[in-house]
Amino acid sequence: MPILFDEKQKIFKLDTKTSTYAILIYQENYLVHLYYGARLPDCNLKPLMYRGRFDSLSPYNPKVEDPLFSPDISPMEYSTNGAGDFRISAFSVQGAAGNTVTDLRYVSHKIYNGKPKLPGLPATFAKEGEAQTLELETLDAVTGVKVFLLYTVFENYGVMARSVRVENQGDSPVMLQRVYSACVDLPAMDYEMVHLYGRWNKENSLACHPLMHGIQSIRSKRGMTSANHNPFVALKSPHCSEESGEAYGFHLVYSGNFAIDIECDTREFSRLLLGINPEDFCWKLEPGEAFVSPEAILVYSQEGLGGMSRTLHKFYPEHLMRSEWAKKKRPLLINSWEAAYFNFDDDKLVEFAEKAKELGIELLVMDDGWFGNRNDDHRALGDWYVNEKKLKGGLSSLIKRVNDLGVQFGIWYEPEMINPDSDLYRAHPDWAIRAPGREHSLSRYQCVLDMTRQEVRDNIFRQMYDVISQNNIAYIKWDCNRHITEAASVALPPDRQGEFFHRYVLGVYDLMDRITTAFPHILLENCSSGGGRFDPGMLYYSPQIWASDNTDPIERLSIQFGASLCYPISSMGAHVSANPRAGLATKAAVAMCGTFGYELDPRKMTEEEKEAVKAQVAQYHRDYDLIRSGDFYRLVSPAENSFHCEWEFVSTDKREVLLTSVIMRQPPHNFYIQKLAGLDPDLYYRDEDTGEVYSGALLMHGGVNLSGENWPISRGDGHSLTKRFLALSRQP
Numbered sequence: 001m002p003i004l005f006d007e008k009q010k011i012f013k014l015d016t017k018t019s020t021y022a023i024l025i026y027q028e029n030y031l032v033h034l035y036y037g038a039r040l041p042d043c044n045l046k047p048l049m050y051r052g053r054f055d056s057l058s059p060y061n062p063k064v065e066d067p068l069f070s071p072d073i074s075p076m077e078y079s080t081n082g083a084g085d086f087r088i089s090a091f092s093v094q095g096a097a098g099n100t101v102t103d104l105r106y107v108s109h110k111i112y113n114g115k116p117k118l119p120g121l122p123a124t125f126a127k128e129g130e131a132q133t134l135e136l137e138t139l140d141a142v143t144g145v146k147v148f149l150l151y152t153v154f155e156n157y158g159v160m161a162r163s164v165r166v167e168n169q170g171d172s173p174v175m176l177q178r179v180y181s182a183c184v185d186l187p188a189m190d191y192e193m194v195h196l197y198g199r200w201n202k203e204n205s206l207a208c209h210p211l212m213h214g215i216q217s218i219r220s221k222r223g224m225t226s227a228n229h230n231p232f233v234a235l236k237s238p239h240c241s242e243e244s245g246e247a248y249g250f251h252l253v254y255s256g257n258f259a260i261d262i263e264c265d266t267r268e269f270s271r272l273l274l275g276i277n278p279e280d281f282c283w284k285l286e287p288g289e290a291f292v293s294p295e296a297i298l299v300y301s302q303e304g305l306g307g308m309s310r311t312l313h314k315f316y317p318e319h320l321m322r323s324e325w326a327k328k329k330r331p332l333l334i335n336s337w338e339a340a341y342f343n344f345d346d347d348k349l350v351e352f353a354e355k356a357k358e359l360g361i362e363l364l365v366m367d368d369g370w371f372g373n374r375n376d377d378h379r380a381l382g383d384w385y386v387n388e389k390k391l392k393g394g395l396s397s398l399i400k401r402v403n404d405l406g407v408q409f410g411i412w413y414e415p416e417m418i419n420p421d422s423d424l425y426r427a428h429p430d431w432a433i434r435a436p437g438r439e440h441s442l443s444r445y446q447c448v449l450d451m452t453r454q455e456v457r458d459n460i461f462r463q464m465y466d467v468i469s470q471n472n473i474a475y476i477k478w479d480c481n482r483h484i485t486e487a488a489s490v491a492l493p494p495d496r497q498g499e500f501f502h503r504y505v506l507g508v509y510d511l512m513d514r515i516t517t518a519f520p521h522i523l524l525e526n527c528s529s530g531g532g533r534f535d536p537g538m539l540y541y542s543p544q545i546w547a548s549d550n551t552d553p554i555e556r557l558s559i560q561f562g563a564s565l566c567y568p569i570s571s572m573g574a575h576v577s578a579n580p581r582a583g584l585a586t587k588a589a590v591a592m593c594g595t596f597g598y599e600l601d602p603r604k605m606t607e608e609e610k611e612a613v614k615a616q617v618a619q620y621h622r623d624y625d626l627i628r629s630g631d632f633y634r635l636v637s638p639a640e641n642s643f644h645c646e647w648e649f650v651s652t653d654k655r656e657v658l659l660t661s662v663i664m665r666q667p668p669h670n671f672y673i674q675k676l677a678g679l680d681p682d683l684y685y686r687d688e689d690t691g692e693v694y695s696g697a698l699l700m701h702g703g704v705n706l707s708g709e710n711w712p713i714s715r716g717d718g719h720s721l722t723k724r725f726l727a728l729s730r731q732p
């Protein structure tokens with residue numbers, strides 16, 4: 001059983017195949033965090049709660065008969081505000097008395113098989129026998145607020161999912177000030193914090209720095225997760241590398257204002273919290289009402305950051321991405337955006353489809369510009385009816401012409417947005433988010449719709465439903481191109497305005513749920529000015545997310561390497577475009593380390609380019625399974641080497657290997673040996689280009705010699721090499 005409760009010691013032990021997590025019910029029913037790390041046998045974990053004699057300034061509870069216990073020093077399982085723990089608190093509630101003192105104590109617990117759903121929120125799921133859950137009931141005696149701490153153990157993956165449910169069982173309304181999804185107190189002051197930051201066109205830059213005393217934090221208050229910070233942090237131990245050493249990953253299944261805060265105290269311990277950003281958050285809970293936090297994913301690896309990433313790469317398609325497309329072969333698509341922007345009509349799109357078909361492309365996506373009077377980005381968001389001046393004969397006729405060519409059809413939407421110059425705005429100006437009496441900001445000439453309101457969501461759903469249900473649509477791109485300012489809802493009373501941001505996210509999830517439930521066979525791809533809402537919440541609904549508007553293959557290396565830290569390769573939207581930085585081969589090699597597709601004008605290709613694309617399409621089909629379900633190894637990171645970048649896919653049976661090397665900048669030498677990873681040392685592998693046979697042990701410990709002609713350095717910047725190694729059925 002992955003979850004055990006030792007009645008005598010009052011210790012919960014939660015085991016995955018690689019990790020153990022332990023909690024103690026201590027005197028006066030304090031919940032103390034004992035351990036999170038490598039899997040342990042049953043043993044005496046209790047001494048881990050002590051952190052030395054506490055200072056005379058540290059508060060203590062006189063009822064606790066232990067001079068070494070103070071809520072300010074001891075590792076607390078779910079920290080609260082103002083009752084003896086001066087470090088950052090995971091939970092704080094303002095009761096009828098007006099103060100925010102909060103003190104949660106253990107009441108009871110349940111252990112059960114399976115994984116509960118989180119109402120209204122994306123969350124991991126499990127079939128019978130795949131997970132077990134511990135639910136700890138805690139109580140703040142003064143307000144009557146109960147907090148249920150939920151831990152689901154996915155034993156086979158080294159993963160735990162955590163969330164909290166708050167119930168107001170008192171008789172007065174309370175205001176929730178902070179409700180983090182998880183709190184973890186770790187002896188990790190000497191660890192480094194790894195996270196992903198960025199901006200439009202440069203998402204997922206990897207940052208790694210030592211923890212410092214005090215509070216460090218990554219957050220969003222933009223309404224969306226944003227490209228600025230991803231809701232993910234890894235903590236890596238002093239000697240942790242890509243393939244060895246201890247790494248913890250913390251990922252929030254949420255698409256709105258989030259916070260991941262780490263406080264390092266003077267005893268060299270680190271408390272990590274992740275959850276809804278408490279800034280601009282306050283939730284009124286009436287007696288009898290409940291509030292559920294988003295889910296936090298915790299992963300532990302002893303195989304470095306690479307092992308952590310591979311666990312998440314395998315875990316998410318099985319337990320988070322609910323679309324039938326999570327594991328199904330996706331159609332190879334071409335997108336009209338970079339090829340045509342707003343400048344297209346039905347004939348041009350049919351020509352795209354015709355040419356694409358000749359190349360082996362399976363689906364045409366009609367991007368922005370097909371609706372209302374949308375001929376540029378100044379107008380028409382909200383008017384989701386077909387522009388028949390552009391698509392003469394209407395959408396059905398266009399789709400029929402495309403389908404008759406044997407090509408499927410996809411369509412673009414930006415459902416959360418409205419332009420002041422739109423019919424929808426003229427009919428419902430109050431549907432755009434704004435704070436009464438204040439000037440309101442525009443961004444890309446648009447406003448955000450108040451998704452907290454049911455009638456707004458109903459309108460957009462109805463408009464989308466009418467188009468989608470009447471047409472043979474195989475794919476939807478859901479875009480989102482601005483953040484929220486002047487946040488307020490005219491539909492909420494003043495004492496509930498603090499709920500706005502979270503209600504917005506719940507509204508988006510509701511609409512996404514309705515669309516994906518009404519059209520379960522449609523492949524949904526999320527997008528937010530590139531990868532501006534690339535988060536696990538979105539992955540729940542859409543198995544792929546456009547990674548960046550930057551289609552320069554060299555820039556893409558760091559964007560995709562960064563995203564691979566915590567997202568499956570199969571989830572990263574990546575296209576070959578007309579970007580001049582590198583040739584078609586390198587653009588394809590990089591896009592193949594993602595969903596793979598095209599975003600260029602297929603009518604403008606030379607015969608030679610067409611032949612190259614046909615070969616790429618064949619390679620895409622040949623390597624599809626290896627890339628989608630193999631193990632991914634980041635061999636040489638573009639963030640750490642300024643000349644070249646290497647990565648590798650290894651099939652789960654270790655018999656197939658795909659190595660890619662990209663020259664970002666020509667190095668001053670032409671010799672290079674690359675050690676491979678994850679092979680079977682006892683197998684022999686044939687280099688499919690040269691016919692040379694190597695032992696797996698040699699390839700891993702000695703490496704493959706890429707020097708000279710083998711390596712494309714002599715051909716200069718932007719060149720690449722992809723090598724396949726296949727295991728021999730018998731030893732040579």
Ligand code: DGJ
Binds near residue numbers: 337479481527530
């Ligand atoms: C931003 C997206 O990232 C692009 O791919 C494209 O869909 C445009 N929006 C369309 O406006």
